[in-house]
Amino acid sequence: MNTEIVVKEYHGVYQPQVMDLILQIQQDEYHIPISRSDQPDLLDIENFYQKNKGNFWVALHHDQVVGTVALLDIENNQAALRKMFVAKDYRGKIFKTAAFLLNTAIDWARKRKIQGIYLGTTLQFKAAHRFYEKNGFQSILLEDLPPKFPVMKVDKKFYKYTVQK
Structure with missing residues (x-):
């Protein structure tokens, strides 16, 4: 099986x-x-995410989109991590799709001198919570989000990642 993402x-x-x-x-x-x-x-996507210090990426397996992630520039050298999704068959240790997507976004942020990456997620995404925590995201309260962070109505749990140089 070709596991190249x-x-x-x-x-x-x-x-x-x-x-x-x-x-x-x-x-x-x-x-x-x-x-x-x-x-x-x-x-x-181009006009919403791919401007200023933001971007949007796709994970491909044989030219099929199997994952996505975006950074939305929310000003003051801060970004919102958005649209982090991986197809069920491409999650986990075999493909490492989520890790590739997240590392791409973090590397992008580091090169653009973004200091903090924030995200909101639903309470149902328990595996996502574990993934973010394992990758250095700290749980924060709604009131700790930057003023320009776009809270979605389904978001109930929030995280921050401090980008190191």
Whole structure:
């Protein structure tokens, strides 16, 4: 089995696969009542994420999108980690997709002198909580988020990662 995952910067050709992957995980796997229309950022990734110090990446296996991650520039050398999703069959130690995506985002942040990466997630994503904590994210309260952090209605748990030089 070829386990090679390639992480690339997002290009519009991946938009349908990105939307399908994220909605499938949110709706089918975790039964989160969120729709395409609740996520207008996914319809305009280039203008929403790929500006200033932000970016969006896809993880590919044989040109199929199997994971995503984004950094949204929220000013003051801070970024929000968004849209971290990995297809079920590509999670874990065999493919290491989530680790590749997260490391890509952190390396990007470091090179752009981003000091803190913040994220919000749902209470249902227990495995994601463990993953973030294992990778140096510290749990924080809602009131500890930067003023420009975009809290989603489904976000109930928050984290901060301090980017080291």
